[in-house]
Amino acid sequence: MSTALTPRDGAGVRRGAGLPKWSLWAVAAGSVALAVGIGLVAGLTSHVQWGLIAALLFVLGTYGVAARAEGRRQAKDRVATALVWVAFLLAVVPLVSLVWTTVSRGVKVLDGYFLSHSMGLVADSEPGGGIYHAILGSLEQVGLATAIGAPIGVLTAIYLVEYGRGRLALAVTFFVDVMTGIPSIVAGLFILSLMLILDLQPFGFAGSLALAILMMPVVVRSTEEMLKLVPNELREASLALGIPKWRTILKVVLPTSLGGITTGVMLAVARIAGETAPVLLLVFGNPFINANPFEGAQASLPLYIYQQYAQSAGAGAAYDRAWAASLTLIAFVMILNLVARGIARWKAPKTGR
């Protein structure tokens, strides 16, 4: 970057000799070493403090080195870059640490047997058992919730963006906002009250209904944003060909925004896949395999994690199973996200010559 332009005359563009690439790495290594030194000498036990000292030293060091070698303006530029890097690391560290913890504790009992068997009669304190029943329950509950929530959400967004005018649209927008704020336990209680009125016992589909309520506003919001990104000129081009409005929406607007809509729906799915509270109230949990979401208590992954952890007193077989199930849940959500990205890329408007 610093060698790309050679100043034609002495004045004007001043790009000092420039710092070689390695110098910033050197500054980084130096600040980490110094931070470790300071931490040891001052007897700081928390590694978080070490990290923060290193980050601070890195930013200051970058400024000092760059100011000396390149001048003040470039030094400010370097500091801004350094700050972005520090922020990036701050954001990534918890993520990596979380994934690392889950993987290292989860792989202990995660194997083919674990994925293909239910808890059955295995007592919580004994090793063995698996999460097949919970995976099955999660897939069915989340699948049904998506089958209800995603179409309603997408259609609502289409109404709001393509047709909505006046009072009704305002009211719908308002209620979507309100729904966004509903805590998951409240959605669960709402369905529970219906179940009590109808005198029903817990079953999977009741959980799906609560999850659908939680999912809908998220889908509406993200779909709305995606539809608004479709240029009006495309709608007009289609209408001007004598194509009716509904076909314009179906064949021009939706395909153009399909990638984004899919991503939004997948993110909403990922969100509800981890919901515990409504499932606890409505689906109840079940150590046996129950493949029928419309009758009888079912298990689900987040609920399984909670119940195993609650039984484990912080160690033992149930504790290991809780971590293995957590790893499975993270993998499940991650795969969904990858699929969504794949679809988004595959369906993105084609550009390039």
Place this chain on the structure above:
Amino acid sequence: MAKRIDVSGLTAFYGAHKAIEDISMTVEPRSVTAFIGPSGCGKSTFLRTLNRMHEVTPGGRVEGKVLLDDEDLYGSGVDPVSVRREVGMVFQRPNPFPTMSIFENVAAGLRLNGGYRKSELDDVVEKSLRGANLWNEVKDRLNKPGSGLSGGQQQRLCIARAIAVEPRVLLMDEPCSALDPISTLAIEDLIGELKERFTIVIVTHNMQQAARVSDRTAFFNLAGVGQPGRLVEIDDTERIFSNPSVQATEDYISGRFG
């Protein structure tokens, strides 16, 4: 077959704002009519009333009559969708459908309207692309996305897309203003060929273009700031550019205002 347009007493609103007032004119079949005038005088608005695209804008409303041959486009029971099949439109900025290939773009009008035979489609696409002078440039990459073409090619693709549904009239709103001079020339040549088959109305900011391509020219102007736009005069292009009957037209054409 190309059709004649007969406008009488046409006024258009955006909500409460009156954009154009009391416009009457006749456009002959198989002719090119150019609309000129300063920005904001309502040329686009008027053009869009001719295929009922004006009412797509929220608050858009029209009073008056537009006869296509003898049918009133604003008569009760007339479906705006069917009007737009008869009166096609090309926009200022090329806007091919980004998810569709070149072939699909041209076929879009037929496909999305239904009522065509599969075997027809190839012929229609080829004929329309030839009609838009684009066939030779794209015949080897019909399945590539339309957005991969150059700006001028994209605009001709949009013209091909518009003529593929066999409209009677073709409206063009500053079709060259986003294009380079070579592409502009290509489109002007194309307009000369298309007028054999269609009635063409074109809005342009380029006087030379109006003089080159059109048979008749209409000059629009604002009566004053905040006033609605009006048709000042419409006449044979030659007369408008040599000896207009209204002083304002001459001032505008000779660059004294606007």
